Amino acid sequence: MGTERKYDIAIVGMMLSSQGGGMPRSMAQQAKLMAAAGHKVTLYIGDSKAMPYTPERFYLHESITVHVSKSIGFWGLGLIPKTLWKLYKNAPQHDVIHLNGVWNFTTFFGAVISKMRKKPALISCRSHYGDYHFTRMPALKQVLFHTMEKINLWCVYGIHITADWEEETSWRAARRAKHIIKIPNPVDLQDFTNPPSRADSRNHLKLDPAGYYVIHLGRTAKQKNLSVLVRAFSNAKLGADATLVLVGPPEPDEKERLVQLIGELGLQDRVRFIDQVEGRERCHWLAAADLFALPSHDDNFCIVAIEAAASGTHCLTSPHVGAIEYLPTSLITVRPLVQAQWDEAIGYFYKNRPPQNIMTAEVSDQFSPKQLERYWVEQYESMGL
Structure with missing residues (x-):
């Protein structure tokens, strides 16, 4: 190579x-x-x-x-x-x-x-x-x-x-x-090669095999705008089988605000915080979910969206995420940062749970080491190096 x-x-x-x-x-x-x-x-x-x-x-x-x-x-x-x-x-x-x-x-x-x-x-x-x-x-x-x-x-x-x-x-x-x-x-997809089935990941993580799981994986930061997601999870009036999982290192002040909001909405038993997962466990959490959700104010790319697609999990994001450009509409749904539209989307995917749909090699090759190395070498050459 x-x-x-x-x-x-x-x-x-x-x-x-x-x-x-x-x-x-x-x-x-x-x-x-x-x-x-x-x-x-x-x-x-x-x-x-x-x-x-x-x-x-x-x-x-x-x-x-x-x-x-x-x-x-x-x-x-x-x-x-x-x-x-x-x-x-x-x-x-x-x-x-x-x-x-x-x-x-x-x-x-x-x-x-x-x-x-x-x-x-x-x-x-x-x-x-x-x-x-x-x-x-x-x-x-x-x-x-x-x-x-x-x-x-x-x-x-x-x-x-x-x-x-x-x-x-x-x-x-x-x-x-x-x-x-x-x-x-x-995007290093080594931990996402041959992702497990949704059923196998739920069994591995001891999750309800018939549950509805919405996951955010990434920093619990103000920039990620997770209050929109928490409110949508509440406003969509989902069944008792629905769980929201927020995985990633927290900004303490932002996590405190989210915990307070979750309490006000009475969601204490339906929202889980997991501060850190690494390696193949990231793939298990994404593969286990029905939906990866990111109502971000600003994400220049979002590696996790690509990892979710590699795990076969549908993505729901705001328009302010660079990875949108690289994923086909079969793998991602984009909604503006309007609370009512996020309420509707979370409810829609509860009733119409996306099947596990692993992205093709044509999509993943955009981020492969060979392709990225070629891009950078071409750039260096154009700089006269």
């Missing part, structure tokens, strides 16, 4: 933590697929109490070198000085620098280092330049965008987006970027 020309690639991110959602998973999977194809990959990573470095959760390729040090400052504007100093010293050996996420000093100094050391850099913005993110601490975001982020965009070769929707919502940055590179996120 791979091409004749091999590249030396630096991948930089604030953290590589199983608590961090899709961004660290995407970083790790990009590193693994490029390393497996024979490219030299070095990770530059931060470590903090809130987002601890957990390499064992990402099964990194043995050839990948990792520089990790303590991050300082509050999350979002954090900085990893020792790791960035390593990046500065090592930059001449790298062909390209990938920076992950924005609104943080790690990406800012990474961009400045790339300019100083005359090495091309790309920012995988992870939709952080999108409209939704400008509603969070809006005054600060305006200041940072017109200072730090404009400098970032000037320093780097371009921004990496994963879907057309991400470019549309990131218009502020897109119109200033020198180049826009669209490549989907890699």
Whole structure:
């Protein structure tokens, strides 16, 4: 697998933590697929109490070198000085620098280092330049965008987006970027090969074989807008066999709000929280469900939607999810963030339970290591590397 020309690639991110959602998973999977194809990959990573470095959760390729040090400052504007100093010293050996996420000093100094050391850099913005993110601490975001982020965009070769929707919502940055590179996120489907039947997964997880299960798998975060899902589950007036399962590491404040809402709606016995599942257990939970639901305000891609499709489980999402572009309508239903429409959709799928429908190789090949490696090599070649 791979091409004749091999590249030396630096991948930089604030953290590589199983608590961090899709961004660290995407970083790790990009590193693994490029390393497996024979490219030299070095990770530059931060470590903090809130987002601890957990390499064992990402099964990194043995050839990948990792520089990790303590991050300082509050999350979002954090900085990893020792790791960035390593990046500065090592930059001449790298062909390209990938920076992950924005609104943080790690990406800012990474961009400045790339300019100083005359090495091309790309920012995988992870939709952080999108409209939704400008509603969070809006005054600060305006200041940072017109200072730090404009400098970032000037320093780097371009921004990496994963879907057309991400470019549309990131218009502020897109119109200033020198180049826009669209490549989907890699999705490691090793744990989803030959998924179990719905019945087998329910037996494995000790679930009701005849129940109706709606699952959200991912961080329990404000951005995921799970209050819409909880209310829809209540408003749809489902039978006693229906259960909502929220799987993933919680943001404590958001989980507390959801627990309060669940109590107000009298759903305590019908909603389950599971803080973490890994590996093949992710496939079991998705395969066991009748429906994967994500009423997100903003997901630049959503690896879990692809994993759900690989498990044979139908997806119900908001329009603000990049993965929509890559899945056929037989595998995904999209509803606007209107409560009544989500109420109707949850009720409809209760009465019309989607059969397990595993996505075809034609769909999954869009995210295969071979395909993604080819996309990136073509991009490097177009950059003159």
